[in-house]
Amino acid sequence: MKTNKLLLYCLVVFSAINSYSQKKSSKEFKVDFEKFTLDNGLQVILHIDKSDPVVAVALTSHVGSAREIQGRTGFAHLFEHLLFLESENLGKGGLDKMSARIGGEGANGSTSRDRTNYFQTVPKDALEKMIWAEADKLGFFINTVTEPVLAKEKQVVKNEKRQSYDNRPYGHNFSVISKNLYPSTHPYNWDVIGSLEDLQNATLDDVKNFYKRWYVPNNVTLTIAGDIDVNQTKIWVEKYFGEIKRGDAIPKMEKQAVVLPGTxxxxxxxxxxxxxxxxxxxxxxxxxxxxxxxxxxxxxxxxxxxxxxxxxxxxxxxxxxxxxxxxxxxxxxxxxxxxxxxxxxxxxxxxxxxxxxxxxxxxxxxxxxxxxxxxxxxxxxxxxxxxxSSVLGKGFQLAQYEIFxxxxxxxxxxxxxxxxxxxxxxxxxxxxxxxxxxxxxxxxxxxxxxxxxxxxxxxADVVEEKIIEGKEDSFDASIAATYEKTPSKFDRSIEPAYGASPDVILPVVWKDKMPSGMSLLGIENYEVPLVQFQLQIKGGLLLENSEKIGVSNMLAELMTKGTANKTPEQLENAIESLGASIKATASDEAISIYGTTLAKNYTATMALVQEILLQPRWDTKEFELIKQSTLSQIMQQKADPNYIARIEFKKLLFGTSILSNNRIGSEKTVSSITIDDLKNYFTTNMSPSNVNFHVVGAVNKNSVSNSLKIISKNWSTKNIVIPTNANTTAISSSQVYFYDVPGAKQSVIRIGYPALAATDSDYYPAQILNYRLGGGSFASQLTQELREGKGYTYGISSMFMGSVNKGFFAVSSGVRSNVTFESVALVKDILQKYGTNFNANDLDVTKSYLIKSNARAFETLSSKLEMLYDISNYNYTDDYAKKQENIVKNITIDDIKTLAKKYLDPNKMIYLIVGDAETQLKKLEQLGFGTPKLINSPKPN
Missing domain, CATH: 3.30.830.10 (Metalloenzyme, LuxS/M16 peptidase-like)
Incomplete structure (x- = not known):
């Protein structure tokens, strides 16, 4: 799966937004949509939602792993990958490449047992481009699939299987269940991703025949939801999809219930x-x-x-x-x-x-x-x-109902x-x-x-892959396919022009200050009858005792486990009876109470938040349960190479700083924590003067201020100084660190160093710098070279991550174990040359994406809540998105080169690898950074 996630069943995910003001109950909701069928059998569903200048386009094929046969499994999922790579008129890079130019939100896809979908949200001015591109994938694609392309994508899918199944705890469990719940003749007997052996054995003819059978208009539903002109959209759909030939009749999948003869x-x-x-x-x-x-x-x-x-x-x-x-x-x-x-x-x-x-x-x-x-x-x-609040969610469910x-x-x-x-x-x-x-x-x-x-x-019968050096086939995915282009009534090689540029209207932010010092920021939004809020209490891990790491995390867990007047069960019932959710979490820099509630129940929900803050229960039974749960979580993290990499990288980044710790603590610190430690933290380190309250939704400033009056009045104010973490140690020369996980099928890589705070003047320019490096998904060089060029990985990214404190730069990936050195060496080389090689095209792609993507930047309630967080924590102006847009417009190639020289020196970085030391450690000496340091005990001989 390109998304690496199962899209699980949602109860109901959309309705007619415009009917909200007239409707009082979800029973009465009606969905406005228009459905029509082209002569070739393509089902088309259109839904209008003009709340934001964006459109979601989803192409759903009624084919998943259930349409495959034993011995040739994994084909539907393989096509989820292939269809993004190239088509006759989009050329190399396909939809991924176009997405970067038009400001789309991650062209992506997913595969289930019964369907494969391809989806993206774009600014509305790119709608015709998307319809053109999706039609090119459906009718003008298969000729571009060559032996090298197939060989490369097999490696990518196999890396995904290692990452999702073979290299993590309980990864084979679902496969064992499927094989034993469903008989061998049942189409749900095998994994959606298929077997490594079947993937390896798949021939080009196998793949092409599968595509020609199932990826035809009469087996596909096209959904378009958002700010659209229906008549114009119909014209475009007919133009680009209408001449694609209908396929053979598709048989209906009959229900096949399972009866187990015994346990x-x-x-x-x-x-x-x-x-x-x-x-x-x-x-x-x-x-x-x-x-x-x-x-x-x-x-x-x-x-x-x-x-x-x-x-x-x-x-x-x-x-x-x-x-x-x-x-x-x-x-x-x-x-x-x-x-x-x-x-x-x-x-x-x-x-x-x-x-x-x-x-x-x-x-x-x-x-x-x-x-x-x-x-x-x-x-x-x-x-x-x-x-x-998401047009993409509406599009998904429209197709779901149509097909199933x-x-x-x-x-x-x-x-x-x-x-x-x-x-x-x-x-x-x-x-x-x-x-x-x-x-x-x-x-x-x-x-x-x-x-x-x-x-x-x-x-159970589980096949464990053996990692053998030099086992995988070599290929050259850059070789261009030669073929006779599929005929068309018009020149499809001409990409449609943009429509009228959408006017991006930033949400209006209101602000208030309570007498206690509590800061309030809000955005009114009446698209749906919901309110989302965050009560952020600054401090978190930064205010902890180094001997008691994990206190703020356990306190956050305990805060919602009852109040002085309500048992844990009574509080939970009170919250859920309102149709609300209230959750407290701890981070490195804060404890936050998050909530979602129906607008009509906002005041009642906040009364419960007030009770949580002013009348804590300090339930000793719940404390002991949380303590045991935390210790169990710590043990589980030790089993997951990705968690191991995250925790060990943090230690290497922040050294003696308190931020070097795993915020949930260690077995030693958590074991020593008492409920009195939590009470002391609550009394000493929590005050309304250190609170930011962010709220978005169908509620006004007056109602919000009134809902917080008692909290502000009755919560004692204290002068609390939040420590900073400004004194991170610069890295003078690179060092390789290795954490041994014997038998690992992949190596997890982290490469980086302590870097910028979100308040630094170079922080946003560094984000611009990083887009083409590793922040732009398939538009990034790291992805193009390590995944698309070499097939070493399923995914790789880079980021600058900062807050009010200094953050870090990191390249992160999981790579095939037997190319660990080759992958790290390639990353090092890309970093070394990035600034020198950055060219006009790179700048154009970066600018186009970052500017155009603003049209969908604040579509959902959660994205608006994040905007308020940035404004209150980093002192950004309300129009910071516009200011960042101007930075993008004015940045030059020379600016990027200067930033790269300053912030991307691969000879002054930490190189951390979590993998099988026996087979991979020694080879890493060739990086030129000396002997790698083994940071955990080697396995016994």
Whole structure:
């Protein structure tokens, strides 16, 4: 997957925005859309949303891994990659290259069992360009796929599989479940990504035949949502898509429910896992099955929150985990219902199974109350509204309903089904699909801890790839394809011109100051009846004692676990009954309380925030649960090479500074923390004078100020000095550091040094410098050379990251283990030459993207909230986006070269590699930075 994420089922993600002022209930919402079909079978859905000058274009093909055959798996996912690379008229770089010029938001895609989609949000002036480009991918693409192109993309996909499956804890679990839940003849038996062997064996003819069968207009839905002129859009769609030939008839996928003859128990000793994990999977229902709605409520009730039977049994009573998760994974022809528990260290999974059975018995006796059902539905209502702020989300769901429910109009029935679930329905589906029914149980345990597996389990069949030096095929992806161009009625090589340039209107920011010193910043926005807020209390890790690292993180966790007047369960119910969410988190520089609520419940939600701040509970039972959960999280991080790289890189960057610590703490510091430490931090380091309150949504300044009066009046003000981290140590010469993870299939790379604060004058110019280097995704040189040119990695990026304190510059990637040295050497070379090689085209692409992307910079509520954060924390002006735009317009090639010389010296950087030392460490001496330092204990011989 290009996104490396499964797009899981969302309850409902869009509705008619314009109807909000007339409608009072989600039941009454109607979706305005227009659907038509071209003569070649292409389904087209248009949706108007003029709230921002942007348009989302999504092309969804009704083909996923379920359309493949055994021995030739992974093809749908492979095309998710290939379709971005080139087409006859876009040329090399394809849509990715064009995206950088037009200010698009990450041309991307995803693959599931049943569909593959390609999507992007662009300024509205680029709509015709997008329609032209998507049509070129569908009808004028396959001739450009050559043997070298296929060979290179095989390597990219294999790197993705290593990153997502082979080189992380529990990565093979889902594959084991699929193979044992579905028979070998079932199209859900194999992974969406396919097998490495099948990918390697795929021939060019195999790939082309698969494309010609499934990527045809009569198997595709085009969705366009946003600020569009419907008549003009129809003309463009007909022009660019109309002459693409219809394919052969596509057979309907019949439903194929699974019946397990008996329970299957399997186990695997995981090379990366540090904790035992039990997953139970039952055969379930297909997407939009009438029972799926009650099953969704059941999943929520069983596992989410203090009242959940699984939480009470496994977390509170047995204290063997910090959470249990129950969820549906429903697809077009079948579905599965999954329960997953990652237990604490050395926990026998039979004890987990006993706890699950006890929780089920509790549910069978008590069922679900009407109050809890209403609480869950209130959360669903907020989820319904929360996705209205993105035109891309609307486009996704329009296509989803069209393909899997038969019509986009199904949203109206979908909402009714959600709201119609009864208590009896929830118990009925539990008895029908879960109670005493066979399931697949997988026990994934750390190496050498087979004694923890579920009784009666047999060894799972897992194929572990062996990394062999020089094993992978070589290729030259730069070789141009030679072919006869597909004929057309007009010259498709001419890229359409831009439309009228959209007027970017920055949100209007209001400001206020409370007598206590609390700063208020807000943006009124009435597109959806929601409010999002952040109450930021400055300090965080910066105010901690070095012997007690983790206090602010644990305090943030504890703050929402009850109040003096409400038990943890009562507070949770009060929040959820409002359809709200309130969460506190800690960062290096702050503790923040985040919230989302229906606008009509904003005042009531803030009354709960007031109670959290002014009447803390200090629940000792919850404190102990949080402490154990944190220790478990620390252990899990030690198992993940990406977390290891993040933590070790931070240590190397910040040295003796308190910011060098993992903010959640270490086993030593967390073990020493008491609840009195949290109370002391709360009393000493938290004051309204150090608070920024940011709020966005359907609420005005008056209401916000009134909602904070009691907090401001009754919260004692203190003079708190926040330490700075300005004295980072400059790196005089490069050093290579290596963290050994024996048997790692990939090497995780971090290359960088302590760099700029967000308040430094060069901070934004450095962002401009970085766009073409590694900040621009497929427009960046790092991606083009290491992924597209060499196939070494699935993804690579670089960034300058700073705040009120000095931050860092970093290049980050996961690369194939047997090209670790080659990858690091190539990054070093790119950094060395970047400024010298930066040319007029690089500058044009950078300017075009950064200027045009402003049209969609503040589309969502969360992006507006981020804007307020920047203004209040970094003293940016309200129109800073316009000022940054002027910096982009005026920057020159010489400016970039000067910045590169100043900030991109590869001979003054930290080089950190997390991988298999036995095979990769020695070779890194060739970088010329001396002998690499092994920073953890080498594995025993």
């Amino acid at each position: 299957k128990k399997l186990y695997y000793e995981d090379n990366f896992a540090k904790l035992p994990q039990l997953t139970l999977t039952w055969p379930s229902v297909y997407e939009y099955h009438p029972d799926s709605y009650a099953l969704e409520v059941l999943a929520n009730y069983l596992s989410k929150g203090k009242k959940a039977p699984l939480y009470k049994t496994l977390v509170e009573d047995k204290k063997i985990t910090d959470a249990a998760d129950v969820f549906q994974y429903n697809s077009e022809i079948a579905g599965q219902y999954m329960l997953s528990v990652t237990a604490f260290d050395k926990t026998n999974l039979n004890e987990v199974m006993n706890g699950v059975n006890e929780a089920f018995a509790k549910f069978e006796t008590e069922g679900i109350s009407q109050q809890d059902l209403d609480r869950i539905k209130a959360g669903q209502e907020t989820a319904f509204y929360n996705n209205l 429910a038969g019509t986009p109009e199904y949203i109206n029935q979908d909402v009714k089904n959600i709201l119609a679930v009864t208590r009896d329905d929830v118990m009925r589906v539990y008895k029908k699909y879960i109670q005493n029914k066979p399931f697949v149980a997988t026990s994934f345990v750390p190496k050498g801890e087979k004694n923890l597996i579920l009784d009666g389990s047999i060894l």
